[in-house]
Amino acid sequence: MSALSELGKLKGQGSKSEGRDTKAALVFLGPWLVGLVAITLGPMLISLYLSFTDYNLLQEPTFVGLDNFVRMFEDARLLNSLRVTFIYVLVGVPLQLAVALLIAMVLDRGIRGLPFYRSVFYLPSLLGGSVAVAILWKQIFGTTGLVNQFLALIGIEGPGWISDPNTALSTIILLHIWTFGSPMIIFLAGLRQIPHMYYEAAQVDGASKVSQFFRITLPLLSPIIFFNLVLQIVGAFQSFTQAFIVSGGTGGPSDSTMFFTLYLYQKGFGQFDMGYASAMAWVLLLIIGAFTAINFYASKFWVFYDD
Amino acid sequence: MTKLQALPTPTSEGRKEAKLPPRKVSRPRSPAATRMRAILKHIILILSALLMIYPLLWMVVSSLRPNDLIFKEPGLWLTTFEASNFSDGWNALANPFSTYLLNSAIVVLGCIIGNLVSCSMAAYAFARLNFKGKKWLFGAMLLTIMLPFHVVIVPQYILFSQIGWVNTFWPIIVPKLLATDAFFVFLMVQFIRGIPRELDEAARIDGAGHPRIFLQVILPLMVPALATTTIFTFIWTWNDFFSQLIYLTDPDMFTVPVALRAFIDATASTSWGAMFAMSIVSLLPVFIAFLLGQKFLVKGIATTGIK
Numbered sequence: 001m002s003a004l005s006e007l008g009k010l011k012g013q014g015s016k017s018e019g020r021d022t023k024a025a026l027v028f029l030g031p032w033l034v035g036l037v038a039i040t041l042g043p044m045l046i047s048l049y050l051s052f053t054d055y056n057l058l059q060e061p062t063f064v065g066l067d068n069f070v071r072m073f074e075d076a077r078l079l080n081s082l083r084v085t086f087i088y089v090l091v092g093v094p095l096q097l098a099v100a101l102l103i104a105m106v107l108d109r110g111i112r113g114l115p116f117y118r119s120v121f122y123l124p125s126l127l128g129g130s131v132a133v134a135i136l137w138k139q140i141f142g143t144t145g146l147v148n149q150f151l152a153l154i155g156i157e158g159p160g161w162i163s164d165p166n167t168a169l170s171t172i173i174l175l176h177i178w179t180f181g182s183p184m185i186i187f188l189a190g191l192r193q194i195p196h197m198y199y200e201a202a203q204v205d206g207a208s209k210v211s212q213f214f215r216i217t218l219p220l221l222s223p224i225i226f227f228n229l230v231l232q233i234v235g236a237f238q239s240f241t242q243a244f245i246v247s248g249g250t251g252g253p254s255d256s257t258m259f260f261t262l263y264l265y266q267k268g269f270g271q272f273d274m275g276y277a278s279a280m281a282w283v284l285l286l287i288i289g290a291f292t293a294i295n296f297y298a299s300k301f302w303v304f305y306d307d
Numbered sequence: 308m309t310k311l312q313a314l315p316t317p318t319s320e321g322r323k324e325a326k327l328p329p330r331k332v333s334r335p336r337s338p339a340a341t342r343m344r345a346i347l348k349h350i351i352l353i354l355s356a357l358l359m360i361y362p363l364l365w366m367v368v369s370s371l372r373p374n375d376l377i378f379k380e381p382g383l384w385l386t387t388f389e390a391s392n393f394s395d396g397w398n399a400l401a402n403p404f405s406t407y408l409l410n411s412a413i414v415v416l417g418c419i420i421g422n423l424v425s426c427s428m429a430a431y432a433f434a435r436l437n438f439k440g441k442k443w444l445f446g447a448m449l450l451t452i453m454l455p456f457h458v459v460i461v462p463q464y465i466l467f468s469q470i471g472w473v474n475t476f477w478p479i480i481v482p483k484l485l486a487t488d489a490f491f492v493f494l495m496v497q498f499i500r501g502i503p504r505e506l507d508e509a510a511r512i513d514g515a516g517h518p519r520i521f522l523q524v525i526l527p528l529m530v531p532a533l534a535t536t537t538i539f540t541f542i543w544t545w546n547d548f549f550s551q552l553i554y555l556t557d558p559d560m561f562t563v564p565v566a567l568r569a570f571i572d573a574t575a576s577t578s579w580g581a582m583f584a585m586s587i588v589s590l591l592p593v594f595i596a597f598l599l600g601q602k603f604l605v606k607g608i609a610t611t612g613i614k
Binding site: 020021022024025027028029030031032034035036038039040042043044046047050057103106107111112113117118119120121122123124126127129130131132133135136137139140144145146149150153178182185186189231234237238240241244245248261264265268269274277278280281282284285288292 | 345348349351352355356359360362363365366377378379380381424425426428429431432433436437438439441444447448451453454455456457458459460461462463464465466468481482484485486487492516517518521542545546548549552553563564567568571572579582583585586587589590593594597601604605608
C-alpha cells in the first residue's frame with residue numbers, strides 16, 4: 001500500500017534478463033533520469049562538497065575541511081534551532097496523529113453524515129501550509145487577536161501568544177495539529193480494513209471497549225500508524241512557512257520559533273553563507289535519516305503485520 | 308473490504324442480543340439509550356467541526372469588516388459591510404493583485420503539465436518495461452520521495468542563478484518536467500500495475516509499440532491517477548512558499564504567497580482587513596479545487612498515503 005512497504009519488497013526481487021526493452025526504457029525514463037542526475041543526485045553531491053567549503057556565491061569556494069561542522073557546535077543559535085525543531089516534531093507529530101486517530105475512530109462504522117464531517121476535518125490540512133493561513137494564525141494569537149477577544153468575554157486577559165517566547169512555539173504546534181485531516185483519512189481507510197467480526201467476537205467474550213481498542217484496533221492499525229509516523233516526522237522536520245510568516249522571518253521572539261530550516265534559510269539566502277547552509281542541510285538529512293532508521297528499528301517491537 | 312462490510316448490520320446486533328445473557332461490560336442498551344448516544348456523538352462532532360473551521364469563517368467575515376472592528380468582534384455577525392477591503396488589498400502592492408494571481412496560475416499550469424507528462428512516462432517504464440537496473444532505479448525513486456528539499460536547494464539555486472533563471476518561473480517548473488516529484492511517479496506506478504496486462508498484449512499483437520500502448524491504452528485508463536496528480540500538484544504548488552520565495556525576488560514576478568508575504572511587510576499590521584481579503588482571494592482557488600476534486604484527493608491519500 002505504501003512506498004515504505006514497497007521498499008521492503010524490493011529486496012526479494014530478481015530481474016529477468018529475457019525480453020528487455022532497453023531502448024523504450026531510455027525514452028520513457030529519459031526525463032526522470034535527467035532529473036535524478038541534474039536536479040537531485042548532482043546537487044546532493046555538490047552540497048556535500050560545499051559543506052566542506054566557505055562559499056558566498058561571489059568568490060570561488062575555498063576548502064575549509066570540517067570547519068562548518070565544528071562551527072555548528074559553537075553556534076548557540078543553531079543549537080537552539082535544533083531544540084525548537086525537536087520540540088515541534090516530538091510534540092506536534094504525536095499529538096496530531098492522536099487527534100487524527102481519535103476523530104477517525106469516531107467517524108468509523110458508517111456514522112451518518114460521514115462525507116460532511118470528513119470534508120470539514122480534511123479542509124484545514126489542505127489550507128494549513130499556505131501563507132494565508134499563517135497570516136490568519138498570526139492574528140488569531142495576537143495580543144488583541146481572536147483568542148484573547150474570547151478570553152476577554154469571560155474576563156480573562158490573555159497574553160500575547162505570539163509575542164511571548166514561552167507560548168509562540170505552541171501556537172505553531174497547534175497549527176500543525178489543526179492539519180490532522182490527511183492522516184485522519186489514511187486512518188479511516190485503515191480502520192475499514194479491520195474485519196468487524198473481530199469486534200463481535202471480542203464483545204461475545206465480554207471485552208470492554210478499552211481493551212478492544214488496545215487488543216484489536218491498535219495492533220491491526222499499527223502498520224498504518226507507523227507509516228503515518230515516519231512520513232509526518234520527515235515532513236515536520238522540513239516545516240518552514242508557518243514559522244517564517246508567524247515570526248515575520250525572524251524566528252522570534254527570542255529565537256523561540258527559529259526552526260532549523262528557517263535558520264538555514266537565513267544563513268544561506270540572507271547572509272549567503274552557502275557553505276554553512278549546505279552543511280546544515282546535510283545535518284538535517286542525517287537527522288531525518290537517523291529518525292527514520294530508529295523508527296524502522298523500533299517498529300519491530302510494536303508494529304504488527306497480519307500475514 | 309467494502310464500506311458495507313464495515314457497517315454493523317441490524318441483524319447481527321439482534322442475534323447477539325437474543326443469544327447472550329447480559330454481561331457486565333457489554334450490557335444490552337435500550338434503543339433510546341443508543342439514540343441518545345448517537346445524538347450526543349453528533350453534537351460533539353458538530354461542535355468540534357465548528358471549532359476547526361471557525362478561524363476560517365471568522366477570516367471571511369473579518370475581510371468584510373472595517374479595520375477597527377476586527378480586533379473587537381470575535382463573533383461572525385456582520386454589522387457593517389466594508390467591501391472596500393478587497394479593492395484596497397487588490398491595489399496595495401506595486402502591482403494589482405491580478406498580476407500575482409496570473410503568475411501563480413502560470414507556475415501552477417507549468418507544474419501540472421510537467422508532472423502529468425514526465426511522471427506518467429516514468430511510471431509506464433517502471434510498471435511495464437523490463438530493463439537492466441530497474442530494481443535499483445525504482446528504489447532510488449522511492450528514496451527521493453523522502454529526501455528533504457533543503458539538501459539540494461543550495462546547489463540548485465547556484466545552478467539556476469548561473470544560467471540566469473532567478474526571477475523566472477523555470478526553476479520551479481523545470482524540475483517538474485523532469486519528474487522530480489517522485490511521489491506522483493509512485494502513485495501512477497501503483498495505478499498502472501492495476502491495469503490488466505492482457506490489454507497491452509492485445510495491442511502488441513495488433514502491432515502497437517510501447518509509445519502507442521502508452522498513449523492509446525494506458526493513458527486513457529489512468530485518468531483517475533492523472534486527476535489526482537493534477538489536483539495535488541495544483542494545491543501544493545499554489546501553497547508552496549520556500550522555492551518561490553527564493554527564486555522570485557522581482558515584484559513583477561511575485562506569485563501569490565510571495566506577494567502576501569510582501570503585504571505583511573508593506574502594510575505592517577495597519578490594514579488587517581485588506582490583508583484578510585487578499586488571503587481569502589488566495590485561498591479561494593484551493594477551496595474550489597477541494598470542492599471539485601474531493602473524490603480524487605481522498606482516494607489519492609487513502610491509497611498512497613502521503614500528505
